[in-house]
Amino acid sequence: MTLFEQILAARGLSDASVRQAFLSPDYAATKYDPFLLSEMDKAVERLVLARQKQEKIVIYGDYDIDGLSATALLLDAFHSFGFQRLDAFIPNRFVEGYGMTIGAVNKVRDMGAQLIVTVDCGSLCHTEIAYAADLGIDTVVTDHHNIAPTRPPAIATVNPKYADHEYPFRDLCGAGVAFKLVQALQTRLDGLPDGYEKWLLDLVALGTVCDIVTLADENRANVYWGLEVLKKQRRTGLKALMAVSGIEPEIVNARHLGFGLGPRMNAAGRLDTAQHSLDMLTATDGIEALAASEKLEAFNVERRSIQDEIFKQACEQADGMADDRVLVVASEGWNHGVIGIVASKLVETYKKPVFIIGIRGDTATGSARSFGNFSAADAVRAADDIILRGGGHGAAAGVTLETAQIPAFRRRVNEFYDSLNLTDQVRFLQPSADVEVKDFAEITEELVEQISRMEPFGNGNPEPILKIAHAVVAGVRRMGANGQHVKIALRDASEKTLQVLAFNAPESFFREPGDEIAAWFQPNINEWNGVRTVEGRLLHVELR
Structure with a gap:
């Protein structure tokens, strides 16, 4: 069985007819x-x-x-x-x-x-x-x-x-x-x-991917064919936004929607009004579409700047809460439209559920992100008597409360966490491999092309993850203005090497040559100056 066939089997796609569908x-x-x-x-x-x-x-x-x-x-x-x-x-x-x-x-x-x-x-x-x-x-x-x-x-x-x-x-x-x-x-x-309704599938695909519903059954078909519609560039506004985002229509995929078009469209509503995004979607004049898209790009740049500043301030607070099982950070003036993104980054950084609260005078509004067996919505419900309103679901929630109640809310959600007697929740944040590879000879350009046939990727159909249980770090290179990115040359038992890269890598990824590690990664193609090489997107590292 080839590695690609093993991946399909791991997804329950061994049957030929099911696989074809x-x-x-x-x-x-x-x-x-x-x-x-x-x-x-x-x-x-x-x-x-x-x-x-x-x-x-x-x-x-x-x-x-x-x-x-x-x-x-x-x-x-x-x-x-x-x-x-x-x-x-x-x-x-x-x-x-x-x-x-x-x-x-x-x-x-x-x-x-x-x-x-x-x-x-x-x-x-x-x-x-x-x-x-x-x-x-x-x-x-x-x-x-x-x-x-x-x-x-x-x-x-x-x-x-x-x-x-x-x-x-x-x-x-x-x-x-x-x-x-x-x-x-x-x-x-x-x-x-x-049949002509199929020209609307680009919009269906955009909503489906960015709302993170399950990419199965009807959703999968709609997104699959919606991406084909996007490649034909029929909608003036999305054509302009793809140009501004640096997305080539011929190779557009679900990741481009979720991480390219989506953040730019969301930025307008987070900072000003989402009407700007609707103006882009409905534009029929190329110049107007480009102007609207450039406005969204400017909002997105500003959103990133605000987000980075809030994240920095939130980390300063979180660093002083080492004993808290649930992080509750708060400050005056934090943008309510951005704090949800920051909450997700804090979860990635501290491996804890997070409530991040923006204070506006006597009232405060917050967003929560969680994982594993700790429900953000249940935590809000546990504090019903000291909040004004709130709700959500297990992974994300919102809350509005009086500013004076923030310390009490912090105690309450931590007490609720303790009452659950949860153990080893961090495991829910670790990537789960579809298959384990023994050597890098199997990681070929053909494999990457085969995996691309499994698109669109997203909720219910994540991009496959491979694991090598035993590799040796042959070389490490820090990259980026602040050395925040890392590129590692991994060597397998047969002396074959694979370059793996992680952007904004946690410190645990910066290993030393000679270290023996297990690595989780997603193979991809890197093209530079006309040369194509197979590399990996590094997701997790563990010392052996």
Whole structure:
């Protein structure tokens, strides 16, 4: 069995037919009937009526990439269907916050809305949807977030989280649900012939990858073919953003979406308003698209600078909390739109769950990141009596509390951690190898090309990780302005070497020549001055 076959077997892909379906996703095979989603029929009927009357429709999105992609998707499709009075509303993270609010509904009313179509939000907005109804505005909800025991008072609420449907795949993102609405409308309205909806898959792919839903089944097919659409550069805005990001369309992959386009689009909403990102997505003029993309690039540069400064300050606090099992760091003025990213970096650095809190006068708002068996959301719930509000899930949560309660909150979440009697949680942060290699002769350019056939990579289909249990450090080279990167020449038992590289490497990666180590890495191709060599992205090192 070849190394690639071993990797496929480790992923449960030994069966030939299963393997073929995985390596060559079939869009038609996973294009499930959208009317299997509950209340899709009601949503379509209301939109058909709106099309007949040419009512004013406002698409109510969200400021994250999934919501922005879904908003742009519906604007594009609705124009094709002949809706003439269309607008979009993207809430401001620092004004309206997530989801629908009464203030935002008033703004939508002032836009002349007769029908609101939400994307990536709305399932829990009972009060706001009822308020809109009192104003004479109907609402159709499309969403994928958590639901309440009762549906909101909307004309229709389309969400795969509900149990009362027979739809075979439930982990769609917001853009994925919006895409199902488009597929359903194709059965009732002219303007977007069957098959032409596939040109919207670039936006579906963007939302799916960046919202980190499972890349399996329908999601995998949508992202696979969405990347093919991106390669054809049909959307002016994304074409410009790829150019600004230095992404070559011919080789675009899911990693480019998650780590190239995504951060630039998110930066606008973190620092100002996500409307800038929607302007880029909907731009049809090349000059306007380039200007919008350059603005996003500038936001992203600024975001990195702010993020680095907050991280530095947070580390100064965390260094004095060596005995804390959960880090709770806080300061005045930390940007609420950036602290979640910093929380993730702190987890990587200190190997502990983290709450990072930005103080604004008497109130403070924080983001949490966790791992293993410690639920960030449960920790928030354990402090319910001393916070103003909060929630989330196991890996990430948010919290708002009075500034004076921060010390008490720090004690409470650490006491909650102790009550769980957890052991060896750091293991959850260590990479898990798909296969173990004995020597580097198997790490070839052909293997890297074979692994690329497993794209798109992401949640549910991570890029394969290889492990060599015994290698000798043949050479070490520090790189970067501050020596923060490391390149190591590893030698196996047969004296063959492989160069492995880690950016912003932890100190434990900086080994000495002659050290015997185990190494976890992902093989890739390095091309420099026309010369292609196989190297590895170093993920973890352990001394033997």
